[in-house]
Amino acid sequence: MSVSSLKSFEYLERLPGTTFRRLYQQPSTALAIFRRMLPHLAKSFVMALLYMSKPLPLTDLTLWVHPNSKREKDQALAMLRTLHMVTISAGKEGPQVVTLTDNFSTSLRLALTGGGNHQSFGVPSSDQVIGGIDTKLLDEYARAQWEGILHYVVNSVGAAMYQEGQGPTQAVKQLLEAGNLVTRGRHTGGGITQAGFSFLLQEANAQVWTLLLLWIENAEKMGMDSVEVLSFLFMLGSLELGRAYNTTTLQETQREMLTPLVDFGLVYIPNSSPDQFFPTRLATTLTSDASALRSVSTGFDAALTADSSSKGFIIIETNYRLYAYTSSPLQIAVLALFTKLTARYPNMVSGRVTRNSVRQAISHGITSDQIISYLSTHAHPQLLKKSVAQGGGPVLPPTVVDQIRLWQIENERMKATPGFLFKDFDSLKEYEGCRTYAEEIGVLLWKSDAKRMFFVTRHEQLRDYIKSRKTK
Amino acid sequence: MNAVDGSDHYEKEVEGKSSITGPSPSLLVIVIDTNPHAWALLSRTLPLSKAIANILVFINAHLAINSANQVAVVASHSHRAVWLYPRPPPSSEDVDMEDHASNLDNANKYRPFALIEDFLITSLRNLISTTTELDISSTTTTQMAGALTLALSYINKASLSFSDTSSSSKPATNSLETSDIPTGLQSRILVVSVSGDLAHQYIPIMNTTFAAQRLRIPIDILKLAGDTVFLQQASDATKGIYMQLRNPQGLLQYLMMAFLPDQMSRKHLVAPTQEVVDFRAACFCHRRVVDVGFVCSICLSIFCSPPEGAICLTCSTHLALGDYGAKPAVIPRKKKKKRKLNGTDTGSGRGTPVPGE
Missing domain, CATH: 1.10.10 (Arc Repressor Mutant, subunit A)
Structure with missing residues (x-):
């Protein structure tokens, strides 16, 4: 890693x-x-x-x-x-x-x-554990909370797939705004920022960290110590899934931190016994690295994807057709950010990556690299198998990858230069005189003889020249 | 436009992929030689309890490196090879666990570490308490071959299940063949050996060695006492590390420095090497280490002396012994007479004449 x-x-x-x-x-x-x-x-x-x-x-x-x-x-x-x-x-x-x-x-x-008396690996609760709290419940809880947050981010774009009553709490919404992931003003196309897009396209673990770091930065403003927050998060990362831990042994500040963590879905506190907390998979994999995540990926997916059983679900062909085996509204919403979806079946959506759809995404601030990395991290096992069979070749069809990059560069061809437009000259002679002068001093950027217009970067010298012409 | 030329971002993509994948997790199987005779001799410099404590820290360090790292421990005892961790399923008793709950709930210890420590100590205690005097007095060696076989079979099972769960795109056969960069689970075996001669297990040990060599599993040998020819050969054949400790008190530092780096890191590090490897073999008939022996021309069995009736003990082929023992006949070299022609030398020292001459 x-x-x-x-x-x-x-x-x-x-x-x-x-x-x-x-x-x-x-x-x-x-x-x-x-x-x-x-x-x-x-x-x-x-x-x-x-x-x-x-x-x-x-x-x-x-x-x-x-x-x-x-x-x-x-x-x-x-x-x-x-x-x-x-x-x-x-x-x-x-x-x-x-x-x-x-x-x-x-x-x-x-x-x-081991040894010492730092208690930094969490104090397990000795109380009787209430029945019914197992990893499945925790996974479902974490998934519901996290998808709620993601939905909120996605839906600020305006794709109407948002079920009422599932949204994140007010504190989380404020945090998302403070972190510039979404903006409040819901004017057309607005709502989500570039940071928000890159947030959506990240891997789940990275998403959790992005949000947590935002929270830490905010916590500093609210007078909480970032070191304490970080230590607490690292402690959470070392806990065991499906075990109850004691809240009473936590410090005062740490207990305060639990509330937002419950909102994020990192921690579960059963209503009947507020003295216990259960870390969810989102929390216990905080400090696992990429390869570790892969080995627990089956479980992690269960926590984060609704129905698709395997990690990868996207097939993209060389003719830019895209098939995504998913029924999760969240994933479809993310895909809709940069693909033109045409059909939806019970377990699959299909569409095309088109110039327009990619340009639209780019105008939202998504970069081509983000799209490509999203596609390749969620590539269907079939695509992966093919790339392995070719001796570790590219996972996505090279033409598609190139074209997405080209579409982005297309937009970058436009270069903005601040300057001044001169027009409405009285005579052709005046126009030509000024234009030639501008050319000579090297400020001319663009000219149109037919329209008698030209564009320059600086105008001071030209202004003096025109004045001197007038006085002549 | 050059920036979007195809070739360069394929590479980028591959690189990006590997940075997401990261180093694959490794499985470390430790074979601890618990031969009571040998540890009794060592008790003054390094008692077993201390060695186990050091090994536990080493195991924790291995697990700390990557949260997907796995460990397994086998004891090669005087009369049998036993799993210490993970415990084999049939012998696990739930009642047993309850006794140690207090230790496991310690908030000052990372739980996975505590779990392993607890398991290991318990099963080691079990092993020691179930060893009878008869067992000890009947033999002085250790079941190294059995332990190595257990280790290999465990590795096989673990890497199969790993490649199943991780993704179907990584076929297990990949790691067997070609490729310098092993994919999937990287496994290695560490043998903490204290016993001396293992000549009576020559064949099984060499068989496991070759199996490990084929699976590209390095066998590292940490020798605390004694000297065995075959373990040296095992580590040499599998490109493992062989180390004989001069002062066993420093066990932990040796473990941390030489044996902790896995195959990925070892590519970047200069590993300790053995200058001289003893390649001698043991004969099949008396399990004696021999310098010069007799080899069956059919099945390649080794004998220290010609078998009776010149019939191979392994494949029963009748062997013709030739005239063994006869002094090799010395053929006197013929002296070449140098002819001299007109005073110039045209002897064999001169090369073939070139056509143009």
Whole structure:
């Protein structure tokens, strides 16, 4: 899992060192950041350094790495330094040494061995668990909540598939607005922003993080400590699905956080026993990385797609026809953003990706890359199988991919230049004189001799010229 | 317009794909040699309890690297090979779990770690308590071959079920053939070995080795004591790591540094190597390690001395022994007489005449 796929984690990289030092005080946080954010090689470095009694000279580390992999090594070290996990410092006699930062190494060791009294992995509830709360119920709950949010975002475009009474709570709506995912003014075509579109086209896990990070930023404004919020989220990520945890042992701020998390569908609190909370799959997979998500994908899909049993459901052909095996109104709504849907069957919709539909999407602020990545992440197993059979070729038909990009570039051909239009000249002679002058000083952009008009970027010199002509 | 030229974004797409996929999860099967005789000898430097504690931290570290990583532990005991984790289904008792609930509910420990620790310790205790004196006195070695076989069969099962669940686009056969980049579940075996000679299990061990080699499963050997020829060969054949610890107290650091990186990282790291690999084999008749032996020309069985009546013990082929033991006849080299023609040398030292000459 390379770092690039984790746009939402860029937020963490921007944090100052002091924040990291505080974050790393919780073993669960140290473990989660280690697991989720590091490149693979960096993990090996950390583990090798973890129980080393003396600092490791940088030269030794270089020797350990294969000479051909210098680039990977440098990347790994750079990442480790950005996250304040290692320090590289000059020892007394010159050679640079690598050490893990104290807070991080202590916490990670605690996480591996257990012990201490940090309670950062959640206190399970000892009360009697009420019957009927199983993973199925939790999955359904999470799905309902999350789809409610997504529907709200999609429907701000105006595709009328919104069932009343299922929408997210007011707080969530405000959050979506604050994060610029939707705008309130529901004038034509408005409502959803470019950020909102990219949000829709992300993978579920990334969506959850995007929303959570928005929430964290907002929490800062409301006076909550972002470190506490983050630590709590990382703790949630280390909990076990289908187990009851105790709310009474949580700190005051953490208990406040539960309410919005219930709105997001990350946490479920049964009405009958408010002292217990159940993390849902959305929460427990927070700190899993992409490959882990894949292995639990069957369960995760159950949580996030209504009927389709497999992850991929889109087939796109070289003639731009698109078949999507889904009946989820949400997925259809997303597809409708950039395809011209023509027919709908009980388990499938079909349509075409056309120049118009793509241009419409682009005018909403969706980029061609987003469309392509959405199509390829949701590609039907048949398409995947074909690409594997061809030795790992492209999943989508190359012509379609190229054409979608071309359609986007088409729009980019237009270049706006601020400037001034000169027209309504009295005579052809005057027009020609001014035009020639503009050409000579190099400000002329466009001219039409028939209409006696021309367009320039700057007008000061030309104005003086015209004045001097008039006075002549 | 060049920017939309086809070729470059195919690559981009492939790269993008791999960045979504990330490194595939790995399965680590640890074979712990629990031979009581060997651990008794080691008790002064590294008691079993301490070693197990170190191995547990190592297991946790492995699981920490990727949340989809899996682990399995087999004990190769003196008279049988036993699963320590995951526990085989028939022997699991629900009543057993209740006793340890207090430890599992500890909020200071990541639950998956706590689960494994609990399982492992419990089943190890079970194993030790069920070992009778008779078992110990009857043999001094360990069931390494059995344990390796268990490990291999588990890996096979795990990778099949993994490729089923992950996606149908990754056929399991893919990892068997070709490709430098293994797809699907990456598995490896780590053997923590303390026993010495395993010559009596030569054939089964070599069979598992070749099976692992074919499945591209590295067998790493961590040798705490003793010395075995065949485990060296196993790690060499499967491109695993072989390490003999000089001071076993530093077990954890060795584990973390040398044995934790999986196949993906190992491509970037310089692995510790063994300078000399002992390639000797054991004979099929007396299980003796031999330097020079006799090989059946039909079935390639190895014998330390010619079998009785020159009949192969494995395939019953009647073998003609030739004149074994006779001194090889030395044929004296014929001296070449150098002829001299007109004082110039035209002997064999000269090359074939070139047509133009």
